[in-house]
Amino acid sequence: MVMMAGLLFMTVLVIVPFMFASVRYVLLRSGRPSWLCRRLAARAPHGGVGLGATVTEELHAFMNANKRVQIEQRQVELVLRDDVHGGAPPRTGVDLDAGTAVIRRRG
Structure with a gap:
């Protein structure tokens, strides 16, 4: 009976x-x-995950500690800077304000 109640609760x-x-x-x-569509679109978060995905991930993290580490790593990656070239001198550059693009050959 307890197992059936737990299954119903998780469902x-x-x-x-x-x-x-x-x-x-x-x-x-x-x-x-x-x-109704206007109202739903106005309340919709731009980006991110919905309530169903959040509940599923938290339930999964409750059952599996590795999922908790994955969720925390995803949050860390959101705040870290993402450099395209990773410290290498830039070979390409696009200046949208001036309308120019620069591409340099290697060597």
Whole structure:
């Protein structure tokens, strides 16, 4: 009985947010009713993950410690700088304001 209650609890934690996210996605893609789509689009976070994905990841991290490390590493990578060339002298450069692009040959 306890195992069945635990399974039901986990199902509610994962399935219900997933169903809400699916309905929201279908409404936004269809565009009808327009008043609801405008309201959902205004509340939508730009970028990031939705509630269903967050709940699933946290539940997975609760069961597996390696997932917690992965989530923390993802948060660290969000705040670190990402250099394209990694310290090498630049061979290419694009200046959007001036409308020029520079490409240098090696050697």
